[in-house]
Amino acid sequence: MRFPLPRSLAGQLFAMQAVLVAVVVAGCALFTYISDRNQAQNAAQRQATAAATAVADSPSVRAAIEGSGDPSERLQPYALDVQRHTGVDFVTIMDPAGIRWTHPDEKQIGKRFLGHIGPALKGRTFPETYTGTLGPSVRVVTPVYGDGHRVVGLVSAGITIDEITAQARGQVLAVTGVAGAALVLGGIGTYVINARLRRHTHGMNASELSRMHAYHQAALHAVREGLVMLDGQRRVALINDGARELLGVGDDAMGRGVAELGLPAPLTGALLAAEPRVDEVHLTADRVVVVNTSPVASGNRRGTVVTLRDHTELQSVMGELDSERGFTQALRSQAHEAANRLHTVVSLIELGRAEEAVDFATAELELAQTLTDQVVGAVSEPVLAALLLGKAAQANEHGVELVVSGDTRIDDGLLPQALAARDLVTVLGNLIDNAVDAAQGSPRARVTVTARATVDALLLRVTDTGPGVDPEHSDAVFERGWSTKPAGPGGRGLGLALVRQAVRRNGGTLELARPAEGGAAFTALLPLGTGTTTTSLSAVRTGTATTSQDGTP
Known part of the structure; x- marks a missing residue:
């Protein structure tokens, strides 16, 4: 017959533990019963041996056996008295032939002793378990010596098995009570522990817990x-x-x-x-x-x-979006300015001052074309050229002049594919934005950009005419959240932190210096070669790096 197991893991553990406790308690009780019974038999044997040897060594017993007259008249009262005082069930004194002189049942006097007497006749005291007139008993037979060290009689004392069993039964009942109490306490403890386990496992069984663990691991890795x-x-x-x-x-x-x-x-x-x-x-x-x-x-x-x-990709896209938004605003402003200039030219022509109109238009075209020619001539890389032109328009809207230094030179195709255009926009765009913000309101508000590339390295340097950075904040300026401007809805202090992250990602270095003329100068050096860069930062910064015939600066 198959017994249904509890559904929950806690219930299964409780059932298993209850069975285990019951088996252990039952085994202990059985072992105790057998052990106590054996101990009771050994104790009965020792008690019978003591009684029998004491009777056999008694001088009065030897005198009654060797004297004249019927030994039973003197030995029967003595044997009953010893039996009462020693707690044995019988004391039988007999002659060497096994004929009883004493017995608890006087009707058995004169009859042959039921049991073995051979070893005692040879002078040895021995125990045995034998079924006599009083039933099965543990008995001891010992010789009685007379003059000349000869056996003149035998003494047997014993305790019945029923008496021994009764003693063991009392001990077993006590053990059973203790075992029952242990079983109850074990069951209560097991129930309490498993109730707590049931709360922690929410009543689920082992297969459900295993399946949940598998789902948990799959979700974590997915x-x-x-x-x-x-x-x-x-x-x-x-x-x-x-x-x-x-x-x-x-x-x-x-x-x-x-x-x-x-x-x-x-x-x-x-x-x-x-x-x-x-x-x-x-x-x-x-x-x-x-x-x-x-x-x-x-x-x-x-x-x-x-x-x-x-949010790495999102932040980069947002940076590009901000740049595009800036370009759009710059284009809108330029379109507004162009419309104003066109109205001015038209008005001059309507006033009949055509020469002045031509001079005004030509001057504006030359001013606009000068920066474009300078940037395009020095920077053939389209991404950087577009970025510089757009940032120049943005800076102009904020009243800041953006100047590209005369030693700026980046040829198209020199920048490797490993250097992502997004990282260039992040580094140079954020440096220019911070420089423009710092230069606003300063005398001769100006931002100077230097971009120079060699075979091994790309130098990006942005200098402003602002108040500069306190030397105590030289390291903190690159931490996220540091800014001299009030925080807006999106927070401040992320631009320079992103610059440092992009520079480090490309294995470059980023430095902050304070030029002699004031302001702040941020210099980023990005390695371009696949081998070891031998061009020093100072050589690239001063423009003294040269390229040998094998292509090594």
Whole structure:
């Protein structure tokens, strides 16, 4: 017959533990019963031996046996008295032929002893279990010595098996009571433990838990968003593949503290914070991530759930969108200015001042064409040329003059495919935007851009005439969130942080200096060659780097 098992894992464990406790208790009770019975038999044998040898060594017994008259008259009262005092069931004194002189049942006196007497006749005391007139008993037979060390009689003392069983039964009842109490306590303890287990497993069985674990692992590895769970000591208790990729950590992150992962300080601070963080933008070595943290508590356990979203591509697209929006605004402004100039030319012609109209138009065309010719002549790379022209128009709208230095030179095709145009736009565009903001309102508001490429390296330098950067903030200026401008709806202080991220991603360096004429100078040096770069930063900056016949600067 097959008994149905409980459905839940906790129920199955309770049933198994209850059966196990019952089997153990029953086994202990049976072992105790057998052990107590054997001990009772041994004790009865020792008790009978003591009684029999005491009677056999008694001088009065020897005297009654060797004296005249019937030994039974003197020995029967003595045997009954010994039987009462020693607690044995019978004391039988007999002659060497086995004829009884004493017996608890006087009718058995004079009859032959039921049992073995051979070893005793040879002078040896021996025990045996034998069924006599009183039933099965544990008995001892010992010789009685007379003069000349000869056997003149035999003594047998014993305790019946029923008496021994009664003694063992009392002990077994006590053991059974203890075993029953142990079984009840074990069952109660097992029930309490499994009730707690049932709460933790929500009543699910083993197959359901296994299936849930499989789904859990599949979901963790499938989702692209990062998920990190921290315990109360801010150690990583769980991390999925997406989080490892976004944070740039290896498989050894499990069990390590957040401070040991080597993350940027602002990101580490966000993960260690006790209060929740919502949609905070942070930078890793090469990514822009949005961080959300939520403290959790379960009983006495504390922890934090962290979700990470990759906004690297979105941030780059937004940067490009901002650039395009700036270009559009610049074009709109230029179109407005062009319309004003055209109205001026038309009005001069209507006033009959044609020569002045031609001179005015020619001057405007030369001014506009000068910057275009300068940029296109020095920078053949289309992305950088377009960026410089657009930023020049934007700077003009803010009352800032953007100047391309005379030593700027980048030939088309010199920049390798490994250097993404998006990174160039990020680096140079953000540097120019920050320089324009810094130069606004300053005397001779000007931003100077230098872009120079050799076989091994690309130098991008942006100088402004603004107030400059306090030397104490030389390192902090590249951290996310640092800015001298008031924060807007989208926050501030991300541009230079993105610049440093893009430069590091391409294996370059970024420096901040304070020129002698004032302002600030940001210099980015990006390696271009596939081999070891031998061109020093100072050589590229001063324009003294040359190219040998084998192509090495």
